[in-house]
Amino acid sequence: MRRILALGAAVILLAGGCSKRVAAGPVDAAPAQRSAIRLDLVLAADLSAVDGSLDLRFVNREPSPLDRVRFLLFPGLVGGRIDVTGCIVDGAAAVLDGGQRDAVREVALPRALAQGASADIALTWRATVPLMRGGGPLARTDGFASLAWCFPVALSPRTGAELPAPYADYLCTDAASWRVRVSLPAGLVLVTGGKEIGRTGEDGRTMVDLELNPARDFYLAVGAGLEEFSDGRNGAGGPAIRCFAPPGQEAAAAFAMDVAGRAIAAFSKRFGPYPYDTFTVLAGPLTALGIEFPGLTVIGERIFSLEGSMDGAPMRVMLEATVAHEVAHQWFYNLVGNDQAAEPWLDEAMAQYATRLYYLDRYGEDAADSYTDSWWSRWSRVDRALKPVGLPVSAYTAKEYGAIVYGRGPLFLEALASSMGVPAFDRSVNRYVERFRWRIARGADFLSTAEEECGCDLDALFGAWVGLSAIHGLDRP
Template sequence: MYGKELFQGVCYVSGEKMKIRFLFFLFGLSILLIGCSGRGETAVFPTPATPATLPTPDILPPTLFPVAWQDRSPFAAGLIAEARPVLDTLPQFPVYHLVFTLNDTLTAVDGQMQLYYTNLENKTLDVLYFHLFPNLLGGKIEVTKTQENGQPVTAVLQSEQNSILKIPLKKPLQPSQSTIISLHFSTQIPLTTGRNYGVFANVNDILALAHFYPQIAVFDEHEGWNIAPPAPAGDVVYADTAFYLVQVTAPKEATIVTSGIETARTETAETHTLTIVAGPMRDFYLAASPRFIRHTKTLNQTTIHSYAPPELEDGAKAALTTAATSLNIFNTRFQTPYPYTEFDIVTTATTALGIEYPGIIALTENIYNPNTSYIPGLPNTILLESTTVHEVAHQWFYGLVGNDQLDEPWLDESLTQYATLLYYQDRYGTDGAQGFRSSLENRWARTNYANIPIGLPVSAYADNEYGAIVYGRGPLFFERLAEVIGEDTFDRFLQQYIRQFAWQTATTDTLKQLAENNCGCDLTPLFREWVFPHESELPDS
């Protein structure tokens, strides 16, 4: 995510020299949503180890799609060649089958869902939990006809605003065993932007449909089920990687943009029905509008689309160019390429500057007009570029390498901000990097450079601390880490971090351990200074 904040920049070309000056100021508003040397070896996409053979109890075969639960072949078309081998190694990941209809006004969803779920923990599970995020985000979701393996089960609503659905299992689910949950759901979509930056709303004739379906919660070995509601600011969801087969029917005049790729389409006089395959991904997102116009570029095996109303064409084209440039820079730097054959950009009425989803990003329409300034004194051209780059970088940090975005937001947001700094270094040189670095320092200055740890949960930060610390101080930690262990070692560590945790979930401890393995040094004092809570008495490595 990337949030609204004040900084301004001037860029001009003189002869063969480009001089870039950035003056960065802080916008005293809430939070952001955005929410070289040492290159590695030839890029090889990471392939997780093949899991042990899973038991095959009697489970319900799929009824919404004629595709076996462990058949990964439909997803190959959505992955670049280097990424496709991963499909043979992830039979245990959740599989969502979603079939739903959007009403004529794009304000309601009526659908069915089946979930193939495998117990990947070392303990037996007797209950599953699902997030019902619309009940927190100004809308409403109702679930009916819940079944496990074709047999009715009684689901229980609980937590804040009935935002958690508890489904007791008929039989305890042993480690490595699988089950099928089936249900119907109806979702009402708000017409105003509410909490968490309007990620779920239909405003200005543009539908932003995030988190609209029941989403299985994450079970952690040490924490158990992650079912605490998200803070009003920051990201909403912490999710495991999954696969999605989706069929959506919508009014024919509405352009539909989603995670994944479209594989089939049928039409009637009034509607069109799209079949979508998406995965491996951590979430499924959809945007729709009768006003969308599409602009397209191609980068290697990936087609990039940018969607916006016609009056925002200049901004849509600028975001498209920046996305292509940043994808190219990050492909080279990280040595693990963007894995999908499609990348989409949509503009919505979000009150953030930008929000990341797997394979798709949403940017606020307020920054698309290049002739105006959403933030006084700051040209929209500068704001649109930095926001786009930040959200593109999230495709590696959050999308590919997952983390608990509620409890450890620094692992994706601080690292994504650091990646944005690398973009300015690679594209504009030292002056460009220094300009963006100034904006990070100015963010931190919002708290008078307070020595607040960057590794806290979102809910632990007060007032404007979250933006100042996680987005300002956090990326400066990674810069300091690179200084301590050396640029070449840091580049090797970061490339290995992506390869090792691709499609998985990283933690503060695993990142620290991997960095120490690469430098052969003890980084505990540095992490105590920057990352760990002050009261932590973690032992030295």
């Protein structure tokens, strides 16, 4: 979630015809068919810059031949800069097409890649990290740096033409195997969603080796004085839960870890196993309430508290709802990918709906219904406008995005569950997650999977709520 707007006072006050459509696509791809990424990152002493190299073995998982690979150069979108200093493809010098100011650039391949074929791409670059007092996914403040997308991000061939918006998510990436080495100034705390496999120190610097497999992204942050907390599970009875937070946040950290553990247990039971041994919560400077990454969520420091309130909602409630929502993204965004700029409802509305299930499983129907009230409150911010849920981010204003995608979106899913019957809807979601595990799904895939389960025609319902794009998408390859 790029931004969860305030939930409002109505949020929980408790801690017909047969269809022949069949969703296509294999259940999963073997590790050998996934791209592999090796990152080497060297952080400047003042955290103002990152020098890096990327070695990418890019595997074409699409049925159509591929003759180029696109990269997102994110720093330039938020006041930073990234200069690519070298590009080699299959051992020969190459260039990234587009000017230095272009956010999305591409490299031509020497030969078209058939499905399953691969190309080796090596890039070197230097990125600057903007100074932002309010924080952000790529930003530095006093003694802290969030380094999301400080490297060229290989985009999935399924990425549309939508450019990132400042109030929404950005990516459509294939699942890959990650190996990352980070060189950082000694004494700083490194926080990532990856598994640490090695650590050395020399000349005032610390070198940390990590891996994460599979994952759609890799996040890291560094800070001075961060405290690490653990739930003490050590992987027994579920993943180990960690939390990194500023000093004095023991109570909020314990609460956030408890919510994360309970949400992972609930969603694992409903949607299939959580894919990693560890889950990490980081409390950091962030203008949004929270943002998701594989194996990790960043929670904004302004809501990382059990005291006070925001917009009429107790801070404890805000923290619980945000953590549960971000945990849900481990299934809807990471395990099942989607184009977050073109079809944001596929992960955001599903994460909202899953959060209701968290409240249902933990507290019961009254709490779940109270959380559902917050969706109506969101939608009411735009006078319950009948704007389709399935539009790209660019089709919404910032106000509409929160109201339609996060409010009307989960209300559509509730209406769909009511139309199909909750048991059938639950089965269709399970089938959807299993079928598109570590793949990229589209709205048309969600529709066809639901119709396959119920044996009914859902065109009218999808058309009224999501828009015709989800229906027409069935004709796309």
